[in-house]
């Protein structure tokens with residue numbers, strides 16, 4: 001039993017050894033993402049691991065992925081692609097044991113055209129309702145410069161500020177920690193070696209993956225035990241199988257590396273600090289250590 005130095009956090013005040021396990025919903029994590037498949041490819045291992053540990057995991061998905069691939073055959077129209085991809089996302093989220101799914105429905109590829117006040121307001125409303133301790137989203141780099149990823153990062157920041165004030169009868173909510181997805185050179189090398197070099201042209205300028213310096217990574221989450229679950233979640237994105245299908249031939253070690261090592265930049269924390277690399281997004285928030293927390297068997 002380890003007493004947390006931050007037990008002054010009012011919701012987790014230390015009250016002696018617990019008589020029973022903490023309720024499964026004691027800690028809450030919310031990922032705010034842009035496209036169906038981001039939840040699996042960008043942070044699936046993290047979501048699966050925390051869900052298995054009993055954390056209440058939520059995903060806010062800003063678009064329905066209408067601009068993505070539609071699978072074999074004739075193009076069924078963007079609305080139909082959006083419906084299909086939303087259902088694939090919901091299936092992947094179930095696979096990852098995500099309890100709360102919130103689809104905002106903005107248009108894929110045009111998230112930065114959405115009314116920022118309205119969009120941030122909607123995310124803020126979800127924040128006030130779900131009251132997550134930890135939020136994660138993309139960083140300023142949009143992982144590889146994707147404008148939707150950058151937009152969702154900005155909207156999330158605005159929403160976090162807005163949720164700090166009450167709205168009507170909904171109490172204010174201040175998130176304890178915010179993380180950005182931050183991939184270093186090693187991760188990008190493996191990812192692009194597996195898929196392809198991610199490059200796009202935006203406003204006539206080439207954008208590609210810009211690895212974070214390894215020293216800037218604040219948090220490394222070990223999700224190796226959950227790689228099979230993430231791979232199954234990826235498999236629910238059937239419309240995208242032209243891209244993901246060939247990954248089925250990869251050796252298990254490659255899958256484990258792809259989905260099992262997740263790195264983040266801690267943008268802010270109201271519960272801890274310092275340069276020691278974290279191994280847990282909830283560091284500073286736990287009343288008991290991860291080892292004592294019941295975890296479902298990984299599969």
Ligand SMILES: [Zn+2]
Nearest residue numbers: 034035038149
């Ligand atoms: Zn995306």
